[in-house]
Amino acid sequence: MSGLVVVGVDGSESSSAAVETAAREARARGAGLRVVHAFVWPVPYALPRPSPGGALPLGPPSLDVSEDGLREMAEGLVAEAVGRARAAAPDVEVSHAVVPGHPVTVLEAQSHAAELVVVGSRGTGGFAGLLAGSTAVHLVAHGRCPVMVVREQLRVDGPVVLGVDGSAAGAPAVDFAFATAERRRAPLVAFHAWTTWNAPMPAPQDASAVYANPPGALAEEEEALLSEALAGHCARYPEVVVEHRVVHGRTREALIDASRSAQLMVVGARGRGGFAGLLLGSVSQALLHHAHCPVAVVRGRR
Template sequence: MSGPVIVGVDGSASSLAAVEVAAHEARLREAELRIVHAFGWPAAHMPAGVAPWARGEKGLEAMVEGTLAEAERRAYARAPEVVTSRSVVVGEPLMVLEIESRTAALAVVGSRGLGGFGGLLLGSTAVHLAAHGHCPLMVVREHPEPAGPVLLAVDGSPAGEAAVGFAFAEAALRSAPLLALHVWNTWSERAYDGPGDPLSSVVVDIDRLREAEQRLLDEALEPWRARFPQVEVEPRLVRSRIRPALIEASREAQLLVTGARGRGGFTGLLLGSVSQALLHHAHCPVTVVRGTG
């Protein structure tokens, strides 16, 4: 999707780190960077007698200008050639970013903040944006391994195909290798990753299941290998618990890409448990890509 890279800022250290990542992403895409700042508390959390744009004793203009000036400074320092614009909106930040995402190629947010976009992974904001946004959402977490691969969580679902394409494109933009990791266990036949011991033998033919999971991985990657021949791909099939295996693999990655909902998702569920776990616990930035399947 063409369009700008948007980044939500609230002046927190996390959101300013997200600005730097977003500027880098915009440079890779030769796209505009749009810095989005929303001010105002949700009505349910607004202190009595306080205007929705008030922030302590700071004036609105000084607060907004200070936040945006620092964000623009960070963006320019990281990618001076990128055209940068501002979008300052009165409104609940969650809805503001969702609306902004309709014309964006990528949305970037920090993992924690002051309020506005703050507490992303402590509350439901990142989950909501990943489930309801109109473009891929990148949540900036911890410090990625700069020389690491782009890590793709392959689930083989039709909805996950968009994530596969995004990961190949991102690896090409970064000139990075792609590690395509498909984690399976004996619950895979039931598309289930829940309590119990998924490593125990609950199916008759483990070898047959392993072969089926290998085919699933190969078939998910095959069409994208042809489109991105420059990307070095390492397919990896691992028998393990899904969430812990992906989280551990993220330690050595520069970016983790996952679909919003995989084979185990319930009908109508917009964000699966694996995606939510990665948003909360991965050791590198996570991009959630919604599919149409």
């Protein structure tokens, strides 16, 4: 066995789906699986009872919660997740850990030793209207390895869809998508969307010429950009059936629509647009919240 896949669990429905997905990923990679649950000791805010004279007692309120009981609940939650993982992939070596601390901090630390971290899109807390929880979004931005965010509903058919923008930051996502498609024996759709606003504009050869592109030139350049981004990968992964799909349209909307029929969406953390200081681009953020399938965001190791 080599490598490690880490899955964060909290008892939510998307967490259960993440466990099954992580177990299958570990089996396909020949890796071990570590089930991790992080928890924070609750802070009581119950008002103390007033004294007979009517005054409230000074000092912190007493904690009427059993620490042993909380840990026992956490261990039970993890044991259930381990059982689910072993049922999904009986031949995978599964370990587990119950770690005091905030889930974001704990899982980010776990990502240092992992080749992949898998989490549910939303946990047991947060707001019902959000499709991706704060833990998932933060981990995608700060994790030290690729992060896969899983929703409650899974599908095993359909292609792996790769969002390509031709940037150097997106190169690790191309590697990840081809390797994943090969392991899953799934077709790969290499998807590139462009508009006249995000397409690179070459300078005119003649300074006196009108700064314009001949009809069809931008589309040809964008198709060439996609082919260049995939160069060499088809030879390395000859069993992967690849479809090139170049669309004239807004990237976020086009990829969200493509996710309806996909089993996995793969994107880089940041593309060729946006601000250099941002750890997570607008496209990857939009997919985390609105994609109809699991999303893997690949930023590589830093």
